[in-house]
Amino acid sequence: MTQSDPDAAIGSEFVKELESMLVTKLAGRIAQVHLIESVDGLTLQGCCTTFHAKQLAQELLKQHGCSKSIANCLTVRYVGSHVPESHQ
Numbered sequence: 001m002t003q004s005d006p007d008a009a010i011g012s013e014f015v016k017e018l019e020s021m022l023v024t025k026l027a028g029r030i031a032q033v034h035l036i037e038s039v040d041g042l043t044l045q046g047c048c049t050t051f052h053a054k055q056l057a058q059e060l061l062k063q064h065g066c067s068k069s070i071a072n073c074l075t076v077r078y079v080g081s082h083v084p085e086s087h088q
Contacts, residue, residue, distance in 0.1 A: 041069030
C-alpha cells in the first residue's frame, strides 16, 4: 500500500464543492463556473462581472483549502454601463 500525496489529486467531489461554493458566494457576479483539475493545479473558467469578482473567486478558492496552483481564466464581461453619468 502506498501513501498518496494529499495535494496530488484534489478529487472531483472537492472540485464540485468548490464550484458550488463560488456560485453561492459570488451569486450574480459569476456565471458558467467550471474548475478543471490537472497535474499543475486548477484552472478556473467562466464569466464574471468585474475584475474584483475575478480576484475574489481566486481568493475564495485559496481560503477553502485549495493549496494547488490556480490559473484564473475567468472572462470579465461588463453588464450595462459602468461609466457614471457625470463622465459621459
